[in-house]
Amino acid sequence: MVRLSLFLYQQKNNMPKIRIAITDDHQIIIDGLVSLLSKYNQLSIVLTTNSAAQMLEDLAKTEVDILLTDVMMPGMSGSELAKKVRQLYPSIKIIALSMSGQAQTVSNMIEDADIAGYLLKQTNAGELAAAIQKVYAGGIYFQEDILQELEKLGNKKSTAVAVKITNREKQLIELIEKDYSSKEIAAALNISLHTVETHRKNIMRKTGTGNVLLLVKWAYENKVLSRE
Structure with missing residues (x-):
């Protein structure tokens, strides 16, 4: 978990600030997020x-690193916005914020839009800041409550096709979920980088997932990963 000390370290070393955009149809939510992150x-x-429509228009005039978006909005939804942003501004990383942690809502948002994180709006400032930092650094972030919902969704799926995951592939998935790079995985498991890349391709093929976020979602739903 990223802590405030990391932010202070970056500040002292003149590292660039993380530029954040927020869209929500309730101004009180925006005001609350601005207040939480101002520290x-x-x-x-x-x-x-x-x-969402205004955000899409304004992004053409403003440089942004992270977009925090509501999921359920009138007109263009958060999912639709995320898809358009990923097409037009692929460097922007997207975190969904929602009042709903319902499993199917979370699942749909992850599958329909290429987001990098999902949190509930009632999250505290420290966790939100940690999520932003982790996503900015190239990782993904699921709030604990969201992981629990994904596990519940997995329990309800009785017709899922069984996928055989080897012990080595499970080890890789566990390290991928922790944001290990392929080089770091190779060092941790004492295998070659080529072998890691081969395993990653096989895992993505077996699970039918095209990115890390979908893989992690699949792993929790299918009990390959657990919160314990």
Whole structure:
């Protein structure tokens, strides 16, 4: 978990601020998020809007690193916005914020839009800041409650096709979930980088997932990963 000390370290070393955009149809939510994140000097709120359409328009004029988006909004939904942003501004990383942690809502958002994180709006400032930092660094972030919902969804899936995952592949998935790079996985498991890449391709093929977020979602739903 990223802590405030990391933000202070970055501040002292003149590292660039993380530029954040927020869209939510309720201004009170935006005001609350701005207040929560204002204590972190490394985070800079550069854009806020009350609609997905306005956010899409304003992103053409504002440089943004992280987009925090509501899921359920009138007009263009958070999922639709995320898909358009990924097409037009692929460097922007997206975190979904929602009042609903319902398993199917979470699952749909992950599968329909190429997001990098999902949190509930009632999360605390420290966890939200940690999620932003982790996603900015190239990782993914699921809140604990979200992981629990994904496990519940897995329990309800009785018609899922069984996928045989080897012990070595399970080890890789566990390390991938912890944001290990292929080089770090190779060192941790004492195998070659080529072998790691081969395993990754096989895992993605077996599970039918095209990115890390979908793989982690699949792993929790199918009990390959657990919160214990």
